[in-house]
Amino acid sequence: MLKKLSIAAAIAVLSISAQAQTANAFYVGSDIGSTKVDGLVDNKVSYGAFGGYKFNENVAVELAYRQLFKTDIGPVSVDGTQTAVSVLGIVPVSKEFQVIGRLGYNQLKANASYRGSSGSGSQNGTFVGVGVQYQFTANIGARLEFQKPASDTKNFSAGVTYSF
Template identity: 45%
Template sequence: MLKKFAAATALLAAASGAFAAEPPSLYAGVDVSSTKVHNYDRDGGYGAFLGYRFNESFAVEGGYHRLADTEYRTGPLRAEVTLDQLDLAVIGSLPLSAGFDVYGRLGYNRLTADADVAGFSAREHDNNVLYGVGLGYAFTPVIHARLEVQKPSSDATRILAGVAFRF
């Protein structure tokens, strides 16, 4: 019995070292957000992202996010407006203690606004620099949470909470 226990302990110790040696580099995740555009109400959104960590301090990430999906009414007129973001950014991360890290984001994003009013529709695109700062926490080597503030354009601020799964 003691030999089996010793063998199982040795096997477990060897396996845990292999898993802890290098964190996975490909990751994917989802987020929920609140976006405030100048002169408009704050609106909820959601998104998905895919990234690659080159090391503990540097990653590249792309994503799609619905920043707003709003309906406005003025008398008999009704307008439906959506705001979408497609982005690609580099992320620099600074590890702190106990699984925490702070990070900065710098990249490109394409915002698309769609509006439907009284049967007429319009679409507008805007290309901008995307930047943001955030705080992350690794629950495990595979599950990572984040809180972030982003500026997708000069008149918009996005606050988000997300979770990433590392492969």
């Protein structure tokens, strides 16, 4: 699946190479949110960081790392993380406001510890997301987003972006 996503990203890059680059093509950001995993009692706080490159006003690629949750299940402490690469489709509604669609590939990792012993497991797969972004200035924006990293996991987040 990663090969298919890489090929799709390469085709997107090649197909837009003749178009002019947008100003402030590189960007970084961070977010904070809430993760719900089926089977856990309540939502858990998430936070993450991301960086990307905007090829034009409609296409970007992004790398991200997110702490999805930390929780205790009885005496066992569990934390879940997400490492992801994705392609963003961007629809400008106005000069400042955009709607974002995301298709990506991620690795979800869970680490568990119990009385000095620990173990981990991971799962790789595709994920999707939708959101909106508002540009306050050419460099500073705010983003609200919903992602579905796995079939049993949902994440809502609010973040800031800085373009350079």
